[in-house]
Amino acid sequence: DQQVKQNSPSLSVQEGRISILNCDYTNSMFDYFLWYKKYPAEGPTFLISISSIKDKNEDGRFTVFLNKSAKHLSLHIVPSQPGDSAVYFCAASVGNSGYSTLTFGKGTMLLVSP
Amino acid sequence: DVKVTQSSRYLVKRTGEKVFLECVQDMDHENMFWYRQDPGLGLRLIYFSYDVKMKEKGDIPEGYSVSREKKERFSLILESASTNQTSMYLCASSLRGPATNEKLFFGSGTQLSVL
Numbered sequence: 001d002q003q004v005k006q007n008s009p010s011l012s013v014q015e016g017r018i019s020i021l022n023c024d025y026t027n028s029m030f031d032y033f034l035w036y037k038k039y040p041a042e043g044p045t046f047l048i049s050i051s052s053i054k055d056k057n058e059d060g061r062f063t064v065f066l067n068k069s070a071k072h073l074s075l076h077i078v079p080s081q082p083g084d085s086a087v088y089f090c091a092a093s094v095g096n097s098g099y100s101t102l103t104f105g106k107g108t109m110l111l112v113s114p
Numbered sequence: 115d116v117k118v119t120q121s122s123r124y125l126v127k128r129t130g131e132k133v134f135l136e137c138v139q140d141m142d143h144e145n146m147f148w149y150r151q152d153p154g155l156g157l158r159l160i161y162f163s164y165d166v167k168m169k170e171k172g173d174i175p176e177g178y179s180v181s182r183e184k185k186e187r188f189s190l191i192l193e194s195a196s197t198n199q200t201s202m203y204l205c206a207s208s209l210r211g212p213a214t215n216e217k218l219f220f221g222s223g224t225q226l227s228v229l
Contacts, residue, residue: 034216046217100215104149
C-alpha cells in the first residue's frame with residue numbers, strides 16, 4: 001500500500017523554464033510534507049517543507065503547493081538550472097510528537113538541460 | 115553543519131555473513147534512522163531510534179536488528195546476510211521537536227552487495 005505516490009519517474013526540462021514535480025498521498029492523517037533532493041552517490045538533503053495548515057511555502061526558486069482536498073502537493077522550481085538535476089523525493093509524516101517517521105515516495109528524476 | 119558519517123561507502127559480503135553498518139552523527143540529535151534505497155522503490159524505513167537504547171521497527175525490519183548504545187552512534191546489523199539485502203543503506207538523524215523531527219540529515223550511504 002503506497003501512501004505517497006510520485007507517478008512520474010522522470011522529468012526533463014530546459015534551463016530557465018519551470019519544473020513541476022508532483023506528489024499524491026492517500027493517508028488523510030498526514031499533516032506535514034517535505035521534499036528532499038538527492039544527487040548520485042550522496043544522501044538526500046532537505047529542500048523545503050509545508051505544514052497542512054498552509055497551502056503554499058516559498059524558498060527562493062522553490063515553492064511547494066499543497067491541495068489538501070485533492071491530497072496533492074507539487075514542487076515548482078523557477079527558473080530551473082542544470083544543477084537542479086537530481087532525484088526528488090516527496091515525503092509525509094503524521095503529527096509533531098517527540099518523534100515521527102517519514103513515508104517517502106519513489107522519487108522523480110529531474111534532468112535540466114542547458 | 116550536521117555531519118552524519120557512515121563507516122563504509124562500499125561493502126561486499128557473502129551470503130550468511132553477519133554484517134555491521136555503522137553510523138555516527140555529531141550534532142547531538144535524539145532521533146536516528148536507517149533506510150534502504152532500491153531502484154523503483156524509493157526510501158524505505160528499516161528501524162529508528164528516538165533515544166539511547168531505544169529502538170522501533172520501521173516498515174521493513176525483517177532480517178535486520180539495530181543497536182544504539184550511545185546517542186551519537188546507531189548501528190544496523192544484518193544477522194545473516196542474504197542476496198535480497200543488496201542495497202544502498204542510508205543513515206539519518208534529526209533533532210527532536212515539532213519543527214525539526216522530520217528534517218532528516220542523511221549520511222552518504224553504504225552500497226552493500228551480498229554475493
